[in-house]
Amino acid sequence: MTRRKKREFNKERHEQDMNKEAFKFPLDIDGTDSSDDGAIQPLDTPPAYVRRPQRETKYKTHKPSVKRPTRMTISKARQVPSAVYGLNKPKRSDRDEREIYLEKFKNYNSVIVDKIVEERMQREKRKDKQKQKEQQKRAELAALKKKRDAQKANGEIVKAKAEPKNKQHDTLSVLGSKQNKLREKQQAATGKRIGPNVTQPGVSILGTAQAADYKAPDNNLAKQIDDAFDKLNVEGRVTGYTSNGVIGRYEVKLNRAFRVSNIPRLNTALKAELGLDELRIMSPLIGTSNIGLEVPLAEVRPITFRTLFEASSLKLRKPDYKFAVGKTVDDKIFSYELSKAGHILIYGNQPNYDTNVIDNIMLSLLMNHSAHELKVAVAAADDTYDDYLDVPHSFGRRMAPDDPETMKIFLTELNERSVQFRRAHVRNIQSYNSRVKFESKKATLVIIIDDLAAIIENKNPEPLRGLVQILKQGKPLGIHVIANNMNTDQNIRYELLQLLQTKIAFYDAENKAVSGTDELTQGNDALAVIPTSNKPNRISVGTVNKNVRQSVFDHIKHNNR
Known part of the structure; x- marks a missing residue:
């Protein structure tokens, strides 16, 4: 088995190829050096700024010619007949998008949508009527002005325009009569309270709050709990206390070797040692590995x-x-x-x-x-x-x-x-x-x-x-x-x-x-x-x-x- 020869870089061949393909500046196309200023050029040589035709290089850079169409070239796809209509396409009428939308939802009934459409139509009708009134009034004012100008041009005496009783109606606004109605409502509501008479009950009518002297622990009971754990040969000490005024919780840290399955037996033993009728063990407390002994307080502070x-x-x-x-x-x-x-x-x-x-x-x-x-x-x-x-x-x-x-x-x-x-x-x-x-x-x-x-x-x-x-x-x-x-x-x-x-x-x-x-x-x-x-x-x-x-x-x- 012949061993494949390792490919090596041929430096001389690479330099020859680079010399053949090297791009020359247009002014140095004739191969002369810019340092030989005194050299005499032949008369039949073209000027230095005229570019000679580009020589063919080893790798052609021009694009290949586009293929001419032959008898096998498909110039236009033929019309494929339909299974239903054949080559005769059905005549489809161009319909508006609104007609298509209305036809799609013609059997749709909604109380809310109908109410919104009705209100919108009424609002558009009111706007159209208001615009017609404003246009009519402007036309009347323009005709009256034109008539007065004609009378002045003929030298006739023009009667002075009587001042209206209410100057607020002189100018014609975009709102028209709506502006007058709004002004009347504002004048009628002057000095009156606007809005419903609804108020929320205040905190002052809720009586007294809970007494705040329930957070202090019972030190005697905490000491009795420690002594009870010693008598039961269980490693445990009271480390914290919380209360809501009705129930007090003593947080007890136990040994890690203590089994959770023994908590019911521990509850019964602690009731007998402490002499308590009501005792509940919470195991474990949220966020800790300790247990909580929940005991009703002797002096209850009611929660109001x-x-x-x-x-x-x-x-x-x-x-x-x-x-x-x-x-x-x-x-x-x-x-x-x-x-x-x-x-x-x-x-x-x-x-x-x-x-x-x-x-x-x-x-x-x-x-x-x-x-x-x-x-x-x-x-x-x-x-x-x-x-x-x-x-x-x-x-x-x-x-x-x-x-x-x-x-x-x-x-x-x-x-x-x-x-x-x-x-x-x-x-x-x-x-x-x-x-x-x-x-x-x-x-x-x-x-x-x-x-x-x-x-x-x-x-x-x-x-x-x-x-x-x-x-x-x-x-x-x-x-x-x-x-x-x-x-x-x-x-x-x-x-x-x-x-x-x-x-x-x-x-x-x-x-x-x-x-x-x-x-x-x-x-x-x-x-x-x-x-x-x-x-x-x-x-x-x-x-x-x-x-x-x-x-x-x-x-x-x-x-x-």
Whole structure:
């Protein structure tokens, strides 16, 4: 096998090729050197500024000639016959784009679009009439001026023009009579208040705030906790303390070798050592590897609605449908948006505190929303929530929850909104309200149901079917349900629990609605589950004084007329 010779660079051949292809300056084409000025040139040689024909180089630089057409060259493509018309093309009339558009949407019916088109046509007609009047008036003024000039030229006596009573009508403006009407309205409205008489309730009528002396820890209890860990031979020390005025949490740092599965046994042992009836262990705390011992305080500082309002974003007075219910154990306000919460379930047999949850939600909404933005409907057997029907936000009279006609009224409203949203080509209430006028906007409807067990236990299945339909379709249409279930003996179907996305559960030994409620204390202690998180939050529900609630209602009734 012969080995291939290695390619090498031939320097002499390269220099010869470069000398042949080197480009010479036009003035040095004859090959003479510029330094030989005294050399004699022949007579028959052309001048130095005349360029000689270009010599052929090794590589040709001219373009190849274009091929001439032959009998095989296709000069023009033949006409391909159509399968339907053959070689005879159908005659198509040239139509305007507007005709094509109108033909495309001739069977389309929309109340909103028809109304917009009608208003536009009326506005164009008014403009045309106004232009005609202005042109007619200008023509009359021009004819009158021409007549007076002719009379002056003939020497006739021209009568002086009488001054008008109102000089405002002398000049003709582009607006014409509209300017006069606008001036009259401004004169009539001088000294009068313009706009509706609607004011929001002030913070001063919300009563007193929560006492601020609840943040100090109980040093004796902290020392007892350390001693209890020593007796149980568990490495643990109290490192921090937080409280919301009702529940106190002691943060304990354990050894890393401690198993999480031993926390239930540790809870039982600590209750016996500390002599506490109520103790809940939070493991682990968010952002740390420590555990939290949650203990009810001996001296409770009630959480008032004023504290919830001032310490949250509700004080910004924005119409964002936010509500506040209470405080978490780490002293943070538990607030959420109604549009995200969807439908709310209040579960637990706490006759004094379940009403506080509804009062906190409704007062939060009433403080920042007018009657045009919020409507309240009540389906209850007693008169507990009749105060919400005396305000302008009321949707109607109080109805029984187990009455089949109650759900029919709400379903009628649901179907009407669904049809209107579909005609407007929107899917939710936010998009619909952003497209229509102020008078046509839809208000968010909140339905209070007390008690949910009356609908579940009812032998007639129609109310329950109507409620399920509202829960499935009502959220994007702006209809929200707040269902209060006090009877813990009655089981709630899993489908119904899934449709009620936000759950606030009080003490329940069987954990039917939310797991972990068996470790809560009796009273305003509750677990809250929101749609965006599966982990329940322990909250202390705020209290609402009757005088505070009545003050808010009186302000709304007398200052929103």
